[in-house]
Amino acid sequence: MPGNVLRWPNPAQAVPERLRQLVAFALLHKLPVALWRLPNATAPQLCLSFSAEAALTGLPPALEATAPAGFTFFPFRDSDHNPALFLPADVLFDAARPNELRVQEAAAGAPDILPQLREYLASSQNTAASSPILPWAVSPQPAPHAATQEEYTALVERGVRAIEKGKVQKVVSSRAARWPLPADFDALAAFTALQERYPRAFVSLVSAPGAGTWLGATPEVLVELTADGRFCTMALAGTQPLPPDHQPQHAIWRQKEIEEQALVARYIVSCFKQLRLREYEETGPRTVVAGELLHLRTDFSVNLRAVPFPTLATDMLRLLHPTSAVGGMPRQAALEFLQKHEGYDRAYYSGFLGPVNLPAPGVTQLFVNLRCFQVRPQEAILYAGTGLTADSDPAKEWQETELKLTTAGAILT
Structure with missing residues (x-):
């Protein structure tokens, strides 16, 4: 996918720590994030979007090669309760190339979020990333009934x-x-x-x-x-x-x-x-x-x-x-x-x-x-x-x- 390639600021950092740092940044800024590992692969990948609003599509994604790159998360039934999501790949991290971050500098929200991300990744003081307790998104819908x-x-x-x-x-x-x-x-x-x-x-x-x-x-x-x-x-x-x-x-x-x-x-x-x-x-x-x-x-x-x-x-x-x-x-x-x-x-x-x-x-x-x-x-x-x-x-x-x-x-x- 097109975009600028940034070098990871701390080359000695292990891949799990890098993933945790990116996830922690997304959660702290209430941004959508997806992490996945393909079948029979060894390296996970991560997609982070600079705007939660931009991820709300309401429609299935277009899959042509000319369509936007990102991660789709679609419900069983599209509804106001369970919005259809397409997370634009504003930041893409592939553990197979751990020293690279691919970034869309022209994406919606990038002028505000990208400088904060650069600073966050370069900082050694971001204790949220080292904590197992992260502010994970919680569905606003009530927990479903569990059938007996x-x-x-x-x-x-x-x-x-x-x-x-x-x-x-x-x-x-x-x-x-x-x-x-x-x-x-x-x-x-x-x-x-x-x-x-x-x-x-x-x-x-x-x-x-x-x-x-x-x-x-x-x-x-x-x-x-x-x-x-x-x-x-x-x-x-x-x-x-x-x-x-x-x-x-x-x-x-x-x-x-x-x-x-x-x-x-x-x-x-x-x-x-x-x-x-x-x-x-x-x-x-x-x-x-x-x-x-x-x-x-x-x-x-x-x-x-x-x-x-x-x-x-x-x-x-x-x-x-x-x-x-x-x-x-x-x-x-x-x-x-x-x-x-x-x-x-x-x-x-x-x-x-x-x-x-x-x-x-x-x-x-x-x-x-x-x-x-x-x-x-x-x-x-x-x-x-x-x-x-x-x-x-x-x-x-x-x-x-x-x-x-x-x-x-x-x-x-």
Whole structure:
């Protein structure tokens, strides 16, 4: 991305200290900040915006190579309660190049904020950066209701009845759980722990006024544009635990999970058809590992150098979200069912997030915000869902949510 490159004022400073310093500056100035580590990568990256107001978009991002670079954080449903965010990359830090800061000096707010940032980074007295207690953004919305097992059982039973009556083919029910934070909880340390525990996941920490603070380690790609000119997406559904010493290729899938995953894959194909695109590659389904869980996954790819379709990623993003893997099918009927019966606000859970046109124009990786939790002053709000079909068993669906809660929740115990 274009911009001026600044040298880090203290070359001896370790990368975790640099990240903490940048995050502390953003939080102290009530600016939005995002920290992430891509799947199978080792170096985290950070995006900081000079203006909280500039991050409020209300719209999904444009993904063309000519669109702005930044980090998007989009809710399950766009609303005044959960604003759609796009954090312009006014400051970009990549731990792979730890001595560099890429800065947009012409960005909104830069004349006021940039001199303060330079001074802050050069100072050895910024004690806020060395403290584990940072002023993380807190959502202004009340904490959501946490469903009991009886309440979730009733929701699953309603979903199965709706499927049997032909109102929906599939619905993805979910619930929130409220866990106390450890007394010494440090969100940046938790981000590091998630990186170490889930090397194949997209690990993120986002803190922004109006949205609050969210941590997660998601396995699911929503939309990807690669440096070699490919568009990619995936159908990820079906869940079972990964037993110790068990190989993924030995997994046996029930008809319920096979059907659930096939519905998601068929929905992606239907989106291609809506755009009159036939030149795509489909691979799978295959069994993949995500933390302590196994899923079924089908990958889809389009060679954009052979198929000139410059707006494909943007068009597919707007057709896909929310995907049938997090809402259901038909989409509108399933979303109306959830609005009526789910009983809480998902906020940014099962929305999407990720870097856009970073680290270079034409490179974008967006992920479905699963296996995540919201950080509040004394507790974490965790989220988990299950795809329902006519064969769903309420007790097994509850147990599946319990398994999914432990993915991100493992670092809270």
